[in-house]
Amino acid sequence: MPIIRDQFVVCNIGLPSQELHYLDDQPTNFYMLGTMGLASSIGLGLALTQKQKIISIDGDGSVLTNFGTLPTIANNTANNFILLIIDNGSYGSTGDQPTYAGKKTSLTEVARACGCGCVIECKGEDTAEELQKALKSEKMTIIVSKCDSGNIKVPVIELDPVVIKYRFMEELNKKNQKN
């Protein structure tokens, strides 16, 4: 958590956003309250239009929903973009139904086949270290973190979407004006 505290993060819908909000709400977090699958697209749009590093936290189920995102990422290089896929092989927010990524389909290999240059697959416990490495590198990176399914019980986000957007844009604008 301390690694992403000061970073600009676009977080996937459902429990991932709710957990991040519960554990460490920051104005630099953009929580998705709807629209499954678009965290990586929003993150890429952000990375291509300004200088700060952007981390999109996505899930395997969400990447499967928006598979077209991987070729778009591969063909529009933004070296300030990191896509962190929490790949637990399950739709965690809807009752842990299994995804195909937990079966025969390897998102790591799909991302590579789509032309994404720097794709790292790691174990859940190594995610923090890999994320730190990716933040130091000036390379667009996709991290596929293979972990177990399971979420903690957290409240829903009651923040208004316009407030989420406003404070995120304010922070981003401030940071971009500074450096």
Place this chain on the structure above:
Amino acid sequence: MTVSEKIVSDFIKNKVEFITTVPCKQLATVIDKIEKCDEIYHIPSNKEDEGMGLCAGAFMGGKRSAIVMQNTAIGVTINTLVTLTQFYRLPLPMLISYRGELGEPVACQVEMAVHTKALLEQLKIPTYHFHKENDVQEFDSILKHTFMSNKPVAILTDATFWNGY
């Protein structure tokens, strides 16, 4: 100035610098002009909801964005329009080819054409319909209106407007 040139020049005039496109035969010329334009970052998307995600990110990153797509995309993007673009109050000009209108050779396109305006109306999306070439004169005002109101706005452009295809 052709309608495509006018559209691209109005995008530039209104500082729309990030455009995503999903192709349609009717839109081929305008997409080509967007691709060749130095002032605009052109990012083709694979599906229109993905494109709307890219546009949302670009807008929050400080660049005005727009999407160019076919009317069939309305069927694909309702959830995104409602839970992302409208819910977070993001401006989004949508230049839409209105397939299935007079001059349409493909019967299947008519099936979606008959639902297009009804769906946009249901979603309370301000909608403009370009039928005659001269209608393009309003494009500049429509862009200004979109960024003033922070809403998705639809510009339907039919085959007569594009002078056949």
